[in-house]
Amino acid sequence: MEDCLLSYKTAWMVAVAVAVYYVIRWCLLQVTVGDYDRKYVFVTGCDSGFGKLLAKRLDSLGFQVFAGCLTEKGVTDLQASSSESLKAILLDVTNPEDIAKAVKLVEEIIPPDAGLWSLVNNAGVIGPLGFPDCFTRDHYEKVLAVNMYGVIDMTNAFLPLLRVAQGRIINVASVLGRISIRTCIPYNISKHAVEAYSDGLRRSLRSQNVSVHILEPGLFRTELFNFDRILKNIYKDFEAAPARTQEYYGKKCLEDFTWVVKLMGFASTQFHKVVNTHVHAITAKYPKHRYLVGYDAHCYFWPLMYLPEWISDFCLNIEFVSPAGTRKKKND
Numbered sequence: 488m489e490d491c492l493l494s495y496k497t498a499w500m501v502a503v504a505v506a507v508y509y510v511i512r513w514c515l516l517q518v519t520v521g522d523y524d525r526k527y528v529f530v531t532g533c534d535s536g537f538g539k540l541l542a543k544r545l546d547s548l549g550f551q552v553f554a555g556c557l558t559e560k561g562v563t564d565l566q567a568s569s570s571e572s573l574k575a576i577l578l579d580v581t582n583p584e585d586i587a588k589a590v591k592l593v594e595e596i597i598p599p600d601a602g603l604w605s606l607v608n609n610a611g612v613i614g615p616l617g618f619p620d621c622f623t624r625d626h627y628e629k630v631l632a633v634n635m636y637g638v639i640d641m642t643n644a645f646l647p648l649l650r651v652a653q654g655r656i657i658n659v660a661s662v663l664g665r666i667s668i669r670t671c672i673p674y675n676i677s678k679h680a681v682e683a684y685s686d687g688l689r690r691s692l693r694s695q696n697v698s699v700h701i702l703e704p705g706l707f708r709t710e711l712f713n714f715d716r717i718l719k720n721i722y723k724d725f726e727a728a729p730a731r732t733q734e735y736y737g738k739k740c741l742e743d744f745t746w747v748v749k750l751m752g753f754a755s756t757q758f759h760k761v762v763n764t765h766v767h768a769i770t771a772k773y774p775k776h777r778y779l780v781g782y783d784a785h786c787y788f789w790p791l792m793y794l795p796e797w798i799s800d801f802c803l804n805i806e807f808v809s810p811a812g813t814r815k816k817k818n819d
């Protein structure tokens with residue numbers, strides 16, 4: 488009886504402690520840094536999607552924004568729809584000359600003692616979808632050039648300025664770094680790389696007072712998902728693959744990809760969630776190390792990460808693509 492009473496009391500104390508922890512945590516998460524108009528932020532990939540929305544939002548919050556755009560059109564469109572203090576810059580993150588030029592321009596504009604408050608490595612490509620043996624090294628290199636080396640080169644280039652401001656780096660990865668989908672391997676590799684890089688970087692820069700934050704959005708239907716282009720490329724890569732590979736998969740199963748791509752059409756369009764998360768990482772006094780964004784990320788991918796492989800493989804392989812080679816086996 489005595490024991491029972493004690494454990495009852497202990498349970499209450501634990502519950503209260505947990506509640507207090509969450510209340511304090513919530514309160515701390517609401518504290519912001521202030522002085523936005525004296526803070527400089529660089530965002531890459533601002534032609535469309537999250538980058539563009541984020542650049543505009545930061546601009547309206549009063550930040551001094553540098554927005555890297557891949558295309559001339561991106562630069563003019565963004566500049567036309569934002570305030571004068573926003574500087575849209577032509578920037579291909581895979582081009583070292585472009586990066587050097589961007590650093591020079593930023594250094595000319597910001598006061599020497601201000602430094603750069605935040606670097607948001609948002610630029611990314613989805614890369615090819617399809618079968619692993621239809622991808623060549625070239626496919627991987629093209630995706631890594633933007634999604635991995637782009638992030639590393641930008642970070643190296645702007646780190647001196649980030650140190651001056653004791654600022655932060657925000658890297659966009661993808662729903663938890665461990666999940667790979669069978670049709671999207673090059674992209675998944677690049678995002679795993681971003682996770683590994685960001686974790687190491689965060690630990691390394693801690694004593695230098697530069698913090699590193701990882702955003703892990705679920706599936707969002709941004710301009711990265713150009714369905715026609717994705718489908719066209721699946722066919723193109725297939726036709727370039729060795730004859731035996733083509734024979735094994737069979738052209739018919741490519742039609743199944745139409746369904747995979749259509750399924751992606753159901754992805755969230757609540758872009759503001761991702762933008763709000765970026766804003767939190769930039770403005771909060773105590774930002775989180777990792778931000779998971781979106782219902783699918785929380786409710787589907789996150790649990791999958793911690794479940795045994797036999798469950799996660801089963802759940803992630805519910806697709807419609809069935810290679811001719813595997814069908815033949817079954818029919819024999």
Ligand SMILES: *[C@@H]1O[C@H](CO)[C@@H](O)[C@H](O)[C@H]1NC(C)=O
Nearest residue numbers: 661662664666668671675678
């Ligand atoms: C792998 O790719 C899929 C499909 O694009 C995506 O939903 C998932 O978040 C990716 N995972 C990682 C770690 O990049």
Ligand SMILES: *[C@@H]1O[C@H](CO)[C@@H](O)[C@H](O)[C@H]1NC(C)=O
Nearest residue numbers: 650651653693694695696697
């Ligand atoms: C980092 O910040 C702390 C606390 O503000 C300060 O004491 C320390 O000197 C800073 N370190 C560097 C390398 O600037």
